[in-house]
Amino acid sequence: MEEKRTEIASLGEFGLIDHLTRENETKNASTLLSIGDDAAVIDTFGKQMVISTDMLVEGVHFDLMYMPLKHLGYKAVIVNLSDIYAMNAEPTQITLSIAISNRFSVEALDEFYEGVNLACERYGVDLIGGDTTSSQKGLVISITAIGEVEENKFVTRSGAKEGDLICVTGDLGASYMGLLLLEREKKIYLENPGVQPDLENQKYVLERFMKPEAGKNMVHWMKENNLMPTSMIDISDGLSSEILHICKQSELGCVIYEDKLPIHEETKLNAQKFGIASTTAALNGGEDYELLFTISPTEFEKVKDCELLNIIGHMTNSSEGRKFLTNSNVKIDISAQGWKHI
Amino acid sequence: MEEKRTEIASLGEFGLIDHLTRENETKNASTLLSIGDDAAVIDTFGKQMVISTDMLVEGVHFDLMYMPLKHLGYKAVIVNLSDIYAMNAEPTQITLSIAISNRFSVEALDEFYEGVNLACERYGVDLIGGDTTSSQKGLVISITAIGEVEENKFVTRSGAKEGDLICVTGDLGASYMGLLLLEREKKIYLENPGVQPDLENQKYVLERFMKPEAGKNMVHWMKENNLMPTSMIDISDGLSSEILHICKQSELGCVIYEDKLPIHEETKLNAQKFGIASTTAALNGGEDYELLFTISPTEFEKVKDCELLNIIGHMTNSSEGRKFLTNSNVKIDISAQGWKHI
Numbered sequence: 001m002e003e004k005r006t007e008i009a010s011l012g013e014f015g016l017i018d019h020l021t022r023e024n025e026t027k028n029a030s031t032l033l034s035i036g037d038d039a040a041v042i043d044t045f046g047k048q049m050v051i052s053t054d055m056l057v058e059g060v061h062f063d064l065m066y067m068p069l070k071h072l073g074y075k076a077v078i079v080n081l082s083d084i085y086a087m088n089a090e091p092t093q094i095t096l097s098i099a100i101s102n103r104f105s106v107e108a109l110d111e112f113y114e115g116v117n118l119a120c121e122r123y124g125v126d127l128i129g130g131d132t133t134s135s136q137k138g139l140v141i142s143i144t145a146i147g148e149v150e151e152n153k154f155v156t157r158s159g160a161k162e163g164d165l166i167c168v169t170g171d172l173g174a175s176y177m178g179l180l181l182l183e184r185e186k187k188i189y190l191e192n193p194g195v196q197p198d199l200e201n202q203k204y205v206l207e208r209f210m211k212p213e214a215g216k217n218m219v220h221w222m223k224e225n226n227l228m229p230t231s232m233i234d235i236s237d238g239l240s241s242e243i244l245h246i247c248k249q250s251e252l253g254c255v256i257y258e259d260k261l262p263i264h265e266e267t268k269l270n271a272q273k274f275g276i277a278s279t280t281a282a283l284n285g286g287e288d289y290e291l292l293f294t295i296s297p298t299e300f301e302k303v304k305d306c307e308l309l310n311i312i313g314h315m316t317n318s319s320e321g322r323k324f325l326t327n328s329n330v331k332i333d334i335s336a337q338g339w340k341h342i
Numbered sequence: 343m344e345e346k347r348t349e350i351a352s353l354g355e356f357g358l359i360d361h362l363t364r365e366n367e368t369k370n371a372s373t374l375l376s377i378g379d380d381a382a383v384i385d386t387f388g389k390q391m392v393i394s395t396d397m398l399v400e401g402v403h404f405d406l407m408y409m410p411l412k413h414l415g416y417k418a419v420i421v422n423l424s425d426i427y428a429m430n431a432e433p434t435q436i437t438l439s440i441a442i443s444n445r446f447s448v449e450a451l452d453e454f455y456e457g458v459n460l461a462c463e464r465y466g467v468d469l470i471g472g473d474t475t476s477s478q479k480g481l482v483i484s485i486t487a488i489g490e491v492e493e494n495k496f497v498t499r500s501g502a503k504e505g506d507l508i509c510v511t512g513d514l515g516a517s518y519m520g521l522l523l524l525e526r527e528k529k530i531y532l533e534n535p536g537v538q539p540d541l542e543n544q545k546y547v548l549e550r551f552m553k554p555e556a557g558k559n560m561v562h563w564m565k566e567n568n569l570m571p572t573s574m575i576d577i578s579d580g581l582s583s584e585i586l587h588i589c590k591q592s593e594l595g596c597v598i599y600e601d602k603l604p605i606h607e608e609t610k611l612n613a614q615k616f617g618i619a620s621t622t623a624a625l626n627g628g629e630d631y632e633l634l635f636t637i638s639p640t641e642f643e644k645v646k647d648c649e650l651l652n653i654i655g656h657m658t659n660s661s662e663g664r665k666f667l668t669n670s671n672v673k674i675d676i677s678a679q680g681w682k683h684i
Contacts, residue, residue: 038428039394044386052381055439059478086380097397136401142484
């Protein structure tokens with residue numbers, strides 16, 4: 001059966017917006033006015049608001065050859081919620097703008113919005129506005145996430161103290177292995193379209209790339225256990241890059257221990273197949289969307305049995321540098337450069 | 343002298359962000375934390391927040407052949423602030439994301455940010471966050487504007503009542519004439535690069551296109567004069583399109599009088615040269631960024647001497663339709679379609 005293809009032009013701008021947001025229900029009492037006016041209105045009930053924004057560009061941040069639109073929609077939201085959790089805040093609303101070329105049908109956009117709506121549903125977030133426009137080439141997604149936090153309970157990158165413990169949630173490097181696998185399969189497919197993809201024993205790393213989750217559980221746990229991190233950041237560019245942000249903004253050094261890095265078995269297995277060190281994937285892979293944070297050593301008792309996190313090192317005086325201690329007991333400098341797409 | 347060209351890659355992502363935001367100063371006490379962390383933090387002091395977002399795509403919304411980057415930066419901010427004023431709110435913060443190809447130098451981005459900063463300065467708005475990424479082709483700009491409004495003083499599109507007066511600020515159609523002129527000069531230049539542009543007596547319409555302003559004066563005047571509109575929208579797609587939004591969302595009809603439309607002399611002059619009716623430019627031109635709003639007829643005394651606005655019609659029962667009364671006393675249906683880029 002042929003799939004239905006509705007041209008976007010057949011709905012017009014306003015028809016398209018109505019169509020895409022037809023099932024949009026408000027989840028937060030703070031959302032006073034949502035999509036459909038010049039702006040949305042948010043009531044704040046005396047809390048502070050946290051705002052973050054991200055832009056995703058086809059061919060730079062994602063490849064539609066292996067990224068289904070529904071997953072892309074889900075991930076685009078998660079990436080932004082992750083920043084809100086990294087402030088120790090609770091995400092409440094997002095706005096979503098997309099530029100699309102006419103190669104996309106209404107059905108394709110519906111898939112994308114299915115993913116967006118699923119993420120909003122799971123994280124209790126309202127989609128309150130946006131802009132839908134055309135592009136000459138490719139898909140561009142821009143999301144702004146809004147969150148709330150109790151007065152002065154937000155956590156920045158700059159509050160770490162010497163001696164603080166460095167913690168990380170979940171495991172690292174899996175998303176990068178997922179990406180490598182998908183890139184390999186794409187190459188094979190392009191050369192031999194008949195070959196079926198070999199994606200056995202790779203479910204975990206693929207899911208980590210295709211459908212990451214944001215740090216909700218950790219932030220809720222910290223609230224329940226009355227734990228206030230001294231600094232926090234989410235891992236989008238890789239552990240190395242993020243710990244350097246904390247060091248720089250807190251004016252400190254650090255030591256991270258290779259043997260403490262949480263790495264999933266499947267990540268190790270796949271890293272081996274690709275002939276790269278799983279530690280490299282953990283340090284520089286990126287797109288983990290785990291939380292990296294520091295806590296006072298006096299909080300050790302609170303966290304020592306928490307299964308959501310691992311302690312991977314501690315903050316040092318700035319003069320000691322930013323160091324990584326390998327399993328063979330060699331201290332090396334941590335380096336990272338963020339993106340170099342351009 | 344050759345202009346300096348610094349490649350974006352020479353700064354890296356974080357260096358580029360530092361460079362572009364180096365003069366960023368906070369203007370609002372509500373801006374607790376600005377650029378440089380996972381998110382910004384805003385204190386709300388018991389007010390309500392208003393949020394709007396817009397995306398601008400090169401080749402769709404702007405043409406760099408005749409739009410200098412500084413003007414583009416200014417206009418991109420204004421377009422968003424206009425939405426905030428249209429809610430009867432005061433803009434306080436923006437986030438800015440851009441995707442850029444490597445054909446842009448750091449100096450080109452500096453020009454763009456000069457315009458962004460100038461608009462922020464003039465409107466008292468803080469730039470609190472953003473994302474800078476690469477694109478495969480062209481420039482994409484996404485801005486989210488945040489504003490504040492006293493409790494339940496925000497104005498939507500849906501509150502107009504039968505008999506309300508329809509008001510519009512400034513004049514209409516000038517921006518469209520500016521666009522037509524620039525399109526013509528571009529065509530001439532492409533055919534004959536030696537020919538100097540003929541832009542005499544077109545200063546006003548060009549400025550209206552290149553450097554529009556948002557509805558700050560009107561919103562401040564309304565506050566000072568204790569005037570609360572019943573509905574309000576900003577004119578981005580043209581008067582026709584916007585009044586239809588108010589009619590639809592307020593479930594009413596309207597009559598607008600051709601002889602009441604505020605049209606600048608220079609707009610009329612240029613419309614004549616192009617052989618189009620200036621009324622058409624006023625109704626469908628778009629990008630005026632004036633405010634269109636309705637007020638109770640009991641407020642007539644308050645506004646009758648206000649030089650910021652003109653009364654151009656009134657709201658009617660839904661059964662009377664959405665009508666335009668021409669100078670020759672013919673009633674025609676108002677129609678509009680928003681964009682049809684795709």
